[in-house]
Amino acid sequence: MEFLVASAIGIMTAVGLYLVMRLRTFPVILGIAMLTYAVNVFLFASGRLTIGAPPILRKGIETYADPLPQALVLTAIVISFGMTAVVVMIALGAYLGSDDDNVDDAPEEDTPGKGDAA
Amino acid sequence: MHWIIAPVILPALLAPFIVLGARYHISIQRSVSIAGSLAQIAVALGLFLGAADGTVTLYQLGDWAAPFGIVLVGDRLSTLMVLLTAVLALFVMLYAIGSRWDERGRHFHALFQFQIMGIMGAFLTGDLFNLFVFFEVLLIASYGLMIHAGGTARLRAGVQYVLFNLLGSTLFLFALGAIYAETGTLNMADLAERVTLVDPQATAGIRVASVLLLLVFAIKAAVVPLHFWLPSSYAEAPPPVAALFAIMTKVGAYAIIRVYTMVFHPELEATAGLHGVWLLPAALLSLAIGMVGVLAARKLDRLVTFAVIGSMGMVMVSISMFTQDSIAAALYYMVHSTLAAATLFLIVDLVGARRANLRLSALPMIPGAAMISGMFFMAAIAMAGLPPLSGFVGKLLILDAAFTTPLMAWTWAIILSASLISVVGFARAGSTMFWKAKSLGHQSSADDTVAPPAALSLVAVGGLLSLIVVLTIFAGQVHGFMSELSAQLFQPEPYISTVTDTPGKLSTPKEGY
Numbered sequence: 066m067e068f069l070v071a072s073a074i075g076i077m078t079a080v081g082l083y084l085v086m087r088l089r090t091f092p093v094i095l096g097i098a099m100l101t102y103a104v105n106v107f108l109f110a111s112g113r114l115t116i117g118a119p120p121i122l123r124k125g126i127e128t129y130a131d132p133l134p135q136a137l138v139l140t141a142i143v144i145s146f147g148m149t150a151v152v153v154m155i156a157l158g159a160y161l162g163s164d165d166d167n168v169d170d171a172p173e174e175d176t177p178g179k180g181d182a183a
Numbered sequence: 184m185h186w187i188i189a190p191v192i193l194p195a196l197l198a199p200f201i202v203l204g205a206r207y208h209i210s211i212q213r214s215v216s217i218a219g220s221l222a223q224i225a226v227a228l229g230l231f232l233g234a235a236d237g238t239v240t241l242y243q244l245g246d247w248a249a250p251f252g253i254v255l256v257g258d259r260l261s262t263l264m265v266l267l268t269a270v271l272a273l274f275v276m277l278y279a280i281g282s283r284w285d286e287r288g289r290h291f292h293a294l295f296q297f298q299i300m301g302i303m304g305a306f307l308t309g310d311l312f313n314l315f316v317f318f319e320v321l322l323i324a325s326y327g328l329m330i331h332a333g334g335t336a337r338l339r340a341g342v343q344y345v346l347f348n349l350l351g352s353t354l355f356l357f358a359l360g361a362i363y364a365e366t367g368t369l370n371m372a373d374l375a376e377r378v379t380l381v382d383p384q385a386t387a388g389i390r391v392a393s394v395l396l397l398l399v400f401a402i403k404a405a406v407v408p409l410h411f412w413l414p415s416s417y418a419e420a421p422p423p424v425a426a427l428f429a430i431m432t433k434v435g436a437y438a439i440i441r442v443y444t445m446v447f448h449p450e451l452e453a454t455a456g457l458h459g460v461w462l463l464p465a466a467l468l469s470l471a472i473g474m475v476g477v478l479a480a481r482k483l484d485r486l487v488t489f490a491v492i493g494s495m496g497m498v499m500v501s502i503s504m505f506t507q508d509s510i511a512a513a514l515y516y517m518v519h520s521t522l523a524a525a526t527l528f529l530i531v532d533l534v535g536a537r538r539a540n541l542r543l544s545a546l547p548m549i550p551g552a553a554m555i556s557g558m559f560f561m562a563a564i565a566m567a568g569l570p571p572l573s574g575f576v577g578k579l580l581i582l583d584a585a586f587t588t589p590l591m592a593w594t595w596a597i598i599l600s601a602s603l604i605s606v607v608g609f610a611r612a613g614s615t616m617f618w619k620a621k622s623l624g625h626q627s628s629a630d631d632t633v634a635p636p637a638a639l640s641l642v643a644v645g646g647l648l649s650l651i652v653v654l655t656i657f658a659g660q661v662h663g664f665m666s667e668l669s670a671q672l673f674q675p676e677p678y679i680s681t682v683t684d685t686p687g688k689l690s691t692p693k694e695g696y
Contacts, residue, residue, distance in 0.1 A: 085350065090342060097349045104356040111364035134363065137312060141356055144319045148352070151326055152345045159342050162335030168343060170415060 070110050077103035090156040090166045094149065101145035108138045186233075187242045187257045189226045190265050190303035193219060198296035212292040213280050219296060220273040227262070227269040234262040235664070237671060239681040241309075248687035249309075250373040256309035258678055259668040260514075264306040264437055267518055268430050270650070271525055272299050274643045278529050279423040281639025282536070287332035287421070294331070297324035298427065305434050309682055311362065311369040314438065315355050318403075322348050325431065328424040329416060340419035347412035351402040358395035365389045372682035375446045375675060378453070386453035393447045393454045397462065400442070403435025406462075406499055407469035410492050414476070417491065418484040422532030425488075426525035432495050433517055440502055440510060444672045445679075449505045462503035463590060467597045470496030474601035477608035483534060483541040486612055487527045490566050493605060494520035500594060501581040507673050509584035511665040516577035518661075519654055523565040523574060526647040530559050533636050533644070534616065543612055545619035551635040556617035558644055563609040565651050568602050573655040578602065580662065 077099050084096025112131030120132035160166040197219045205211040234240065240257040243249070257265075276295065278284075285291040301321025308314050326348075330341040363369055365388040366377040381389050398409065405413045413432075417425045439462075447454040473493025480486035498520060501513035535541050537549035549555065561572070568574035578598065585594040654661060671678075 085346075090346075093346055097346065097353070100350070100353045101356075104353050104360065108356060108360040108363075111360040113364075134360075137359070137363070140312075140316065144316070144352070145349075148319070148323065148345070148349055151323065152342065152349060155326065155330060155338055155341045155345055158330070158333070159335065159338035162338055168346065170339070170343075 066114055066116075070106065070114060074103050074107050074110070077106070088167050088169065090160065090168055093168055094152055094156065097152070098145075098149055101141070101149070105138050105141055105145075108134050108141060110134075185242070186226060186229060187240050187255050187307065188244075190223060190230070190269070190307065191255075191300055193223060193226070194296035194300040194303070198293045198300070201293040201296065202290060209286060213285070216276055216292045216295065217273075217280075220269065220276050223269040223299065224266075224273060227266040230257055231262040231266045233257070234259050237667070237677075239678050241681050241685050243685065243687045246687045248689050249682045249685065250368050250370045251689050252687065253313045254309040254370070254682055255307045256372075256678065256682060257307060259664075259671050260437070260440065261306050263514070263518075263668065264433070265303055267433075267521060268299065268302050268306070271430055271521060271647075272427065274646050275423050275427045275525065275529075277646070278426070278532075278640050278643035281637040281641075281643060282423065282532060283637075284332070284421050284423050284532075290327065291331055294324050294327040295427070297321075298328060300324075302430060302434060306437060309371050311371060311374070311442075312359055315352070315359060318355065318434075319352060321431065321434070322352070325424075325428065328427070329420045331421050331424060337419045337421075340415040344412055344416035347402070351399055354395060354402070355399040358392050358399055361388060361392035361395060365392060370682065371442065371446060372675075372679040375448075375679055376683070378446060378451060381453060383452065389453055393457060396442060396447075397439065397457065400435045400438045401462075401465070403432065404439065404499060405432050405435070405469070405492050405495050406465050407472050407492070407496070408465070410469060410472075413492060414485055414488040417488040417528075418482070422484075422528045422535070425484075426528040429491065429521050429524040429528065432491065433498075433521055436495065436498050436502060436513075436517060439499075440513070440672065444505070444510070445675045448675075458503050458505050459590075463500065463594075466496050466499035466503050467593065468496070469493070470500055470601050471597055472496075474605040474608065477605045478611070480608070480612075481543055483543060483612060483616065484528075484531050486543070486608065487524070487531055490527065490605065490609075491520075491524045493601060494524065494566065496601075497578070497581065497598065500598065501584060504584060504588050506584060506588075507666070507669045509581070509588075510672060511662065511669040512577065512580035512584045514665045514668060515580055515658075515662055516574075519565070519573040519577045519651065522647050522651050522654070523562060526558075526562040526644060526651070527566060529640070529644050529647070530555065530562055533640065534559070536636075543615050545615055545623060547623045548620040552617060552620065554641070555636070556613070558648060559613055559617065561648055561651075563613055565648075567605045567609050569606060571655065573651050573658065576655060576658045576662075 081096045081099030084092045087093055112134035115128055115130045118128045118130040120130045197215055201212050201215055234257050242255040244253045298321055301317050301324055304317035305314055326345050329344055330337055368374050368377055402409045449458050470493055473489050473496050476489030477486055480489055498513050498517050501509045533555050538546055565572040565574045568578040585591055
């Protein structure tokens with residue numbers, strides 16, 4: 066199980082990083098989404114992997130699931146979901162405004178000396 | 184006792200009221216915002232004076248004891264930053280109202296309050312995950328403020344800003360996961376005790392975590408090479424918003440000071456070398472690149488953004504020496520650089536509203552040029568660190584703190600030459616924009632529709648400038664206080680014991696239970 070979870074985190078991070086370095090907004094946003102999935106699983110695994118263990122202290126039980134990372138993951142999911150929605154809206158606005166969805170700065174249209182009145 | 188949560192609660196209540204109750208009444212929004220800012224200053228001043236004698240105030244949310252519940256902690260550093268934010272917010276708000284920027288889009292005041300809430304929370308919290316949450320609160324409000332009033336160029340810069348910060352947040356979560364996996368706690372005081380217990384043979388995890396965390400804070404503080412988000416986004420943001428953002432880079436610096444003096448302090452063997460070997464050269468580089476950017480900028484707003492990077496570099500140089508003197512100097516410079524950067528952004532707007540563009544080229548004189556150029560002159564002196572204003576005092580303190588460090592020659596050489604370059608950069612910009620304009624005469628009568636600056640805007644800029652003057656005049660007292668503050672940071676035991684030993688739910692029952 067450790068290998069499966071670890072490789073899942075690794076592959077998602079790799080895919081996310083590759084997509085983030087693309088030039089257009091759509092792949093970059095997908096990349097960010099992949100990275101947040103990866104980090105959610107990573108946070109989940111930070112409380113150690115257990116199967117079928119109770120999260121609340123009880124008599125006669127030795128192994129427990131750590132409930133805190135699950136709470137952290139829930140917070141992280143909500144936040145990243147909201148943030149992704151925001152970035153999609155802003156990116157749509159930028160795309161519709163400039164008819165161009167590259168993430169880099171637009172080439173500067175000014176030529177030196179043009180603005181000089183003297 | 185409960186006052187320490189007021190800086191977070193107050194804007195959190197005002198913002199929904201502004202959205203729900205005063206949506207179509209800009210005058211009510213404005214008065215609520217101003218009243219909120221004034222109340223915020225009063226509360227912040229109370230907290231500041233309460234912590235000035237060295238007491239550490241603890242607030243347990245829901246009365247849960249420290250490592251289990253979230254705590255807010257007010258010591259000298261936190262309350263100083265809260266006070267600085269409150270004062271800056273008032274002046275920025277006055278300017279936004281005076282220049283009518285708040286009318287150019289919707290929900291400016293509500294977003295502004297949420298932004299203040301996030302910043303205040305980030306300064307007061309004593310828990311790393313809570314710090315992440317408040318970072319997100321301030322970021323999501325800043326996304327809204329950044330694209331306030333719209334426009335394609337602003338939206339494009341907004342996309343870059345949001346994407347970069349989303350990456351930063353993801354990195355933050357990776358760091359938190361790694362820290363939790365290694366130590367089993369995210370409370371800063373508890374963490375400070377637990378990292379010393381990590382097996383010296385197995386420090387790989389905690390070292391990775393501390394580097395990741397430093398990267399996150401360095402992104403916020405715009406340390407080279409993680410500064411790329413800053414120039415476009417600050418230059419394209421509405422200028423009053425950019426002025427408020429002047430405190431946001433300081434959130435990163437604050438977090439570095441807090442975590443890397445208390446948790447991963449320089450004496451900790453596992454993470455030794457992180458400060459001097461990595462952070463200091465990066466800080467020197469950002470100082471150099473920032474000031475070279477000032478000289479190279481072709482537009483006034485870009486020039487100011489690079490000055491912000493440079494001054495953050497200066498702050499980080501001083502922080503990364505991690506001695507008591509250097510942290511004190513860094514804090515003095517941080518207060519100064521927040522005020523100076525905010526003033527410059529506001530002046531850029533005063534100029535930009537009266538010129539066809541902000542390119543550094545001679546255009547006919549703008550209305551009200553005498554006043555505006557005078558203020559630019561003063562703010563530029565402060566930012567470049569020329570005598571007599573506080574930038575000079577701050578730089579002197581930093582140079583003095585660097586005198587005994589091993590990299591003294593490098594530090595002095597880069598600070599001094601960067602200052603020279605920035606002086607040249609600001610002088611060039613000022614003389615092109617204002618002096619050359621004089622020879623071209625006044626603008627033709629067709630442009631006389633542009634009104635001279637509103638009184639409220641001038642009050643805001645003048646107020647910030649007078650704060651810089653006050654900071655200069657009382658430099659001795661302020662530096663004395665910063666030294667006490669820094670001493671408190673280097674003796675974190677009272678902070679740690681206050682947080683971990685105060686009883687609450689889940690610890691030993693209180694009397695009467």
